[in-house]
Amino acid sequence: MIRLLAIAALFVASPAVAAPTPVELTAPGPQGSLAGTLLDPDPKGPLVLIIPGSGPTDRDGNSPLGVAGGPYRQLAEALAAKGIATLRIDKRGLFGSEAAVADPNAATTGGYADDVQAWSKVARAKTGRKCVWLLGHSEGGMVALVAAQRPEGLCGIILASAIGRPMATVLREQLNANPMNAPILAPALGAIDSLEAGKRVPQASLPAPIQPLFADKLQGYWIDLMSHDPAKLIASVKLPVLILQGTRDIQVSVADAEALKRAQPKAVLTLLPGINHVLRPVASDDRRTNIATYADAALPISPDVAAAVVGFVTR
Structure with a gap:
């Protein structure tokens, strides 16, 4: 199933939910605690665990390498308004999770997946839910695929701007x-x-x-990352899968999303017209204009992203 998203009007028309109070949570890491933020507007609703992308990306989606405005925080708030809980996390060795490992550069995809499993257990114990959804953005998509090889406690996975071919390619x-x-x-x-x-x-x-x-x-990180083939990983996933891909993403292409879909025909592929890698709308194909949106803290993410997630996890 491949579809272009055209449900923003339905998303806007649905009833809003009062904004929840953020709750700080911790999970056990290899050497110390992992840190995250839970937004839970409705204890009976779905819970989405947001897995950050590559590099020093924090739980809000910001990065000192040029991403501002908190795209993950914006997504969490948009989902909360529709009754969807989120848990967004700091990666091992960084920010609030600094104590989890001594060297964040020694992290591996498998190690990040172990952390996701730890967070899944904590989230289910804290909220009483039977399972959590994984939303992996960019490199976080690869982490979600590796974590989903151990599906206990997982509802399904959402791959946002995730590569569908080997990283070297x-x-x-x-x-x-x-x-x-x-x-x-x-x-x-x-x-x-x-x-x-x-x-x-x-x-x-x-x-x-x-x-x-x-x-x-x-280089150890690169060698590890290049050893994983996302197409092979998704082919073995038995959970529901949503593939979200912006058509103006200059880092990950529609070809990647299509490769994931070919490898897992049961997955839902949703293309987001005019959306770039950091989930923001871009008015043209100009590369500089696209990159400028990354650091524009005043620019919100597209409402189509949350609409697609809501539609999938509440089916």
């Missing part, structure tokens, strides 16, 4: 898509080839502009 495509990368393209692609093969590359041997991307301390 997507990274090559991202680098090739930007003409400004021409001077560093050959060594960057060579580094990807090596990491995909499980081999590290001396950071000092790379051009300065790409050294932060392939820093020595991050």
Whole structure:
């Protein structure tokens, strides 16, 4: 089932729910506590666990690398207005979850999935729900797929702006898509080839502009991430799956969403016209305009995102 979302009017017309008070929760991490925020407007309604994307992304969806305005917080508030509870979390080793591990750069997809399982247990115990929904954004989609291989206590998964092809393939495509990368393209692609093969590359041997991307301390993370194939993972998922993909996402393409759908034909694929990677509306195909929305704290996310989630988890 593939559909273009056109239900914003229905979403707006449905009755609103009083805003709940945020509740701080903790879950056990490897070496210390993980931290998160629960918004629970209706104890009888669904509960969605929001899994952050790559890098230093906090529970609100903000990042010191250029994302502001709290897209995950905005999504949580929009869902709360429709009676849907959310739990949004800080990743191990970062922000409120800093004590969970000594080195956040040593994190792996499997480790993040373990944390999701820990959060699922805490959320169910705290709220009395039998299961929780996982919503993985960007890299969080891969984490959701790995976590869903152990489906106990999970209602289903929602993949928002999630890659559907191996990470090395997507990274090559991202680098090739930007003409400004021409001077560093050959060594960057060579580094990807090596990491995909499980081999590290001396950071000092790379051009300065790409050294932060392939820093020595991050190469274990890249090798681990590139070892997972999202198409193979989703093919083995037995839970309900919603694939959400914006048509103006310049980091993850519609082709990724379609690859996920092909691998799991029972999944629901919803395309969000004009929406970019951080779930915000973009008026044109101009790359600079698109990127400018990431740091625009005053720009809300599209209501179509929450509408799609509400429609799926309340079916």
